[in-house]
Amino acid sequence: MEDRGSQQMRNLLAAVFLGIFSYFLIHSMFNFDIIPGTSYIYNLKGPLIAPNMVTVVLFDWRAYDTLGEAFILITAVFTTGILFGRGVLGGDVSQKDTTPVRPPTVVQKIFSAPLVFIIVALGLVLTLGGHITPGGGFQGGSVIATAFFLSVVVFGFKHNVFSISHHNLERLEGIGALIYLCLGLVGLAVSGYYLYNVGANIYPLGVGETLQELLKYPDSTNAGIIPYLNIGIALKVLSGFCTIATLLMGAEKK
Amino acid sequence: MNGADVQVWSFVTAGLMFIVGLYAIVFMENLIKKVIGVMLIGDAVNLVLITSGFKPGGIVPIIGEELYNNASGLFQGFADQAAYSLPFALVLTNIVIGASTLAVLLGLTIKLYQRYNSLSVTTIFKEDES
Amino acid sequence: MNSELIPLMVVFPLIAAILLNLMHGKQRAVRIFGTVAMIVVLAVPLLTAYGSHLFGAHPVDDALPASKIVIPEINLAIEYSFAFLQKALVFLLAVIATFVVVSHTSNEKRVSGVYLSMIMLSIAAVSAVVMVNDIFNMFVFIEIATISQAAIVIAHGGADAYKAAFKYLVFGGIAGGSILFGIALLLGTYGVLNISDLHQAIGGSVGDPVVLTAVALLVIGWLFESGIFPFHSIKSNLYSAAKPDVAALLQTETKLMLVAIGIILLRLFGGYSNMTAVMLGLSIATMVFGAVMAMMQTDFRRLLAYSAVSQAGLVGVGISLGTAAGIAAGIFHAINDAIAMSLLFITVYFIYERAKTSDLTKLGGLLSKAPRLAFLQIIGILAVSGIPPFNAYQSEFRIIESTVAAGYPELGVLVILGTILTFVALMKGFYLTFLREETTVMALEKVRISNALPKVTLAALVILCLACIGIGLFPMPFYDRIADVALNVMVGW
Amino acid sequence: MMGVLEIIIEFVLMFAIIAGSIMALVQKDLMKMVVIIGFQGLGLALLYQRLLAADVAITQAILGSALIPGLIAITVFKTRRSEE
Incomplete structure (x- = not known):
């Protein structure tokens, strides 16, 4: 009481x-x-690098924030993994896959497979054109993750269109993050500043011509390493959301 | 009514959403609804940032061919028209942060349900109310 | 002044985290790489030169017309600064983390790569929060720290861990939302994110209702991250649900975040006396509440958890006094207390590992079985309670001195009272574990607690003990340099 | 300048977002809640688009109306559908 x-x-x-x-x-x-402040200067100088200002802010002016944000997703994926038994103290606990496997109906087969391919194509376009049009690594990655979702819901995890295993998803995520981290290290090595946009080289900091040409995205804009960072983020977001979804789907229902 | 009014009321909408989220976290009984409350708080903050980047009568911050070619040196004309890009970039970061937190919380919800066979806060957190 | 190695303090642990996760399952590789990575993590802060680092090489810019911004020059890049204080804090974190990692790799039969990678992520996040000079970047790394701390607790398993982590993440959601809301308000009002620029733009005047709301929201975030009053039970639940050795790391991280975010708040709004008054009041409440709650616990882990929260309140008192002497004493106490509390947590870890329980009603009679452990623990208890010649004495004394100097002698009395309560609570734990006769439960379960401590644990305990005594006997070289830092925090308002 | 119609659209969207979040929280059936959350996320995305944030609108449209409701739906499916 x-x-x-x-x-x-x-x-x-x-x-x-x-x-x-x-x-x-x-x-x-x-x-x-509201006063514009820093955004104004970003808008004033950003077009020197690439047309889409939001991408330029995300991957050049404040690329380090984006790195941190990528690692939040990675942390969340690891945490969900620990929650469902991977890496708990005292040995892993493996889970039974209890996702109900229903054979897809004909209508589902006819409609979902092409739809998955269209969505994946859209994701690729969003990722690769992220510095010119609205879009970028996050958007592209999460669009492809949606396609994965759809194909898992229709075909089941074993027979999904992507036919990718848990282990490979993990590797993909690691690769995406390492692309980002290592491109940052290149900048640190040649100019002394982490995540310096070596390909664009807007503050000439003694970067060799060859390296600059090598890291420059072959494109009429001056985007430098931004598209590569976009690809890394896309890989990581894609595999991150896919892993979380499969882990949650694999949980036992009581 | 004009664009500035839209901005003010959009801020107020965000404030209300923040309060709804807080209310859900403090008073809701169901675990999933508490998680939704966390999501609403994140969305509210996103809306504040987006609205503070909005410029009434401005353009989307992507430079077109015409503005690009007309500029000499710096892009004064574009910067005077475009919406503010920094808050938008911060929102993109926060959306992914929100989704990650949400995923972990949902996993924990499933685990707690398996243990207690209930989603009610009073049932689950009974013994450590001290 | 560009210092090239600064980003490595954050980036190297991140790389190591990815690699350790990929290696998960290969026992030998994880053991070797974990140890090597910790050596690098320990070495980098020692090798790095003082200075600041501008990410992406973006310089300071003054091209803005006056109608667009309130200050003449703004920083375009994210900036990290590294000086003596940051070096001390990052190195302290690395040392405590090394004990955790090495005790995991050498004591456990099956090492977990994922678990080690979460520890790496939390080291990286907290180091970043300590060094950061950009308010949004601070928010991002605070979020990483929150999720990874929850993950470390979840790895321990069990319903208590899940409940503690759930509460921690839900309230972390509120705190993170508040911090970002505050940042959004500041960004809209002043147009900058760099903390030095914001400091210049605010210029000691906080009158605007929007900025007042931002202050309130940021203080809510600070309260959560440091476990001060309304959130004290969440932090203590978290510590007691974790394994005791990891709890040592978690409480160190909490104290570093308290200091780092507290200093940022003081730099931004230090001239606003209502804010420091609220912070001070809540810190006092935490200190007294924590000590009283610690007295009431019947589980050694929970007892220590509440003592750690209470000590965090004491650090908060020093920081939020807002005077140079108070800030210096608060930072000094954070360092000392992190060391002494870690010593206590590691002794309890040992008891917990062997007896499989930390329930004080079941433990008993361990003095004859483990005299060395008892000796080390009593040193830890004396150090935490502020008894000379140990280190916390030096800092608690200075905190009391600075409360008197700031004109609140009654606060000094409360601090002494809280310290006595902590001492009584800890001695209760010590008595029930070591001094009283062996309980029937212990005799029945035939717990084998021999005198032979594992070498790594013993080495960790001895190093921490020596640090306690060393700083206690010779505090001045250390304290003087911290006092310089505190004076710099005060500049400008 | 924006026309009156466009401004009305924005106000309707704001109202719909608040109403959607409250309606989602008072639902007893959690599956209905998920659907409402999805529509609320879509409304937010449209509002972002109206506020000139095209990139964010795309992200919010995908995450807020497909991925996050999907994850919540999985959770509801794995636990229980009605509130006790």
Whole structure:
């Protein structure tokens, strides 16, 4: 009885605090004035690198934030893995695959396989053209992950269109992250700054001509290493979401 | 009514969403709804950032051929028209962060359900209310 | 002044994390690579020159027309700065992490590559938060730290771990959302993300309602990351659900985050006295609550967890006093207390590994079986409780001194009271484990606790003990340099 | 300048987002909740598009209306469908 009383008391207190907090939050939202600040300078100089400003900010001006964000996804994937038994202390616990395997109906077969291919093609376009049109590594990767989702739902994990194993998904993720990390290290090695955009070389920092040509994406824009970083991110996002989805699907239902 | 009004009310929408999310986390009984509350908080913050990058009457921050060719040196004309790109980039980062947290929380929900056969907070967190 | 090795302190652990995960399952490879990686992690902060690093080589720019920005020059790149304080904190983290990694690779029969890679990720994240000079980058790495800490606890398994991790992540969601909301408000109002630039733009005047809301939101984030009052039970649940050796790492990380984010808050809004008052009040509450809760526990791990939270409150008191002496004393106490608390957690880890329990009603009579362990633990208890000649005495004394100097002598009394409560709680644990007669449960289960500690654990304990005594006897060379840093934090307001 | 119709679209979207999040939270049937969350995510994506953030709108459209509801749906499927 006393327990319920204290519970109600706590809820009341929480409600009062929430009310006061909401008042101040909404009040400040009405008074919020914006000044452009750094964004203005990014817009002023960004077109020197590539046409899509958001991609330029993500992969050049603030590429290091994007690295951190990639690692959040990796951390989440590892954590979900640990949750379902991979790498817990005292040896791995393997899970039975309990996904119900239903043979797909004819309609599903006819419609889903081409749809999967179209979605994958869209993902590739979004990834590779990320620095010119809206899109980029995240978008492309998650579009392809959606296609994977669809094919797993229709055909089951064993017989899905991609026919890729857990182990290879993991490797793919590692490769995506290592592409990003190592391109950053190249910048550190030749110019002394981590994640320097070696291919574009907008602050001439003693980068050799050959290296610059090598790392420059063959394209009329001056994007440098941005498309390669996009590809790395796409691989990582794709395999990250696929791994999480398969892990959650593989959980036992009680 | 004009574009500036849209901006103000969009901020208010974001503030309301933040509060709805907080309410869900504090008062909802079901674990999955608490997780949804976390997601709503993330979305609310995204909306704040997007709206603070919005420029009434501006253009999408992708430079077209005409503006590119007309510029000499720096891209003054483009920068005066374009929406602000930095908050948009931050939002892209936050969306993936939100999705990752959500995935881990959903996994934990499944695990806790397997253990307690319930999604109710009072059942699961009964003994460590101290 | 570009210092090239700074990014390696974050990037190398990240690379190691990826590789360790790929190696998972190959026992020998994981053991060897884990050890080698820890040596590199230990060496990099020692080899790095002081300075700052601009990611992507983007310089400072002044091309903005005055209507677009409130300050004349802005930093375009993400900036990391590295000086004595950062070096001390990163190295301390590396040392504690080395003990955890080596005790895992040498004591466990089956090593887990994923587990080690999570430890690497959390080292990288916390090192980044310590060095960062950019407020959005701070947010990103805080999120990595939150998820990876939850993962380390989940790896321990069991319903308690899952519940603690769930709570931690849900409240971490609120805290992360608040921090980013605050960042969004600051970015909209001032247009910059670099902390030095923001400091210059805010310029000591916090009057705008929008900025006040931003302050409140960022303080909520700080409270969560450092386990101060409304969130104290979440952190202590997390520590007690983890294995005790990892709990040593987790509490070190918490204290470093407390110091790092606290200093950032002070640099941004230090002139705003209501903020420091709130921080101070909540820190005091945490210290007293934590100590009282520790007294009431019947499990040694939970007891230590609440003591660690209480000590974090004490560090918070020093930081949020807002005077140069207070900040210096707070940072110094964070370092000392991380060392002494880790010593205690590692002794409890040993008891827990052998007895398979840390329940104080079951333990007993270990003094005759493990006298060396008892001796090491009593040193840890004396050090944590601030008894001379150990290290925490030096810093607690300075915290009390600075509360008096700041004009709150009654706070000094509360600090002393909290310290006494902590001492009593820890001595209760020590008495029940070592001094009283062997309980029937222990006798029945025939627990074999021999005097032979594993070499690695013993070495770790001895090194930590020596550090406690060494800093306790010769604090000045260390403290003076921290005091310089604290003076720099104060510049400008 | 924007026309009146376009501004009305934006206000309708904002209202729909708030209403959607509240409706999702009061549903007893969790599967219905998932569907509403998906539509709310799509509404957010459209609002982002109206606020000139094309890149973010694409991401939100994919994650908010396909991947995240998918993950929540899996969780609901693995646990229980109705709230107790």
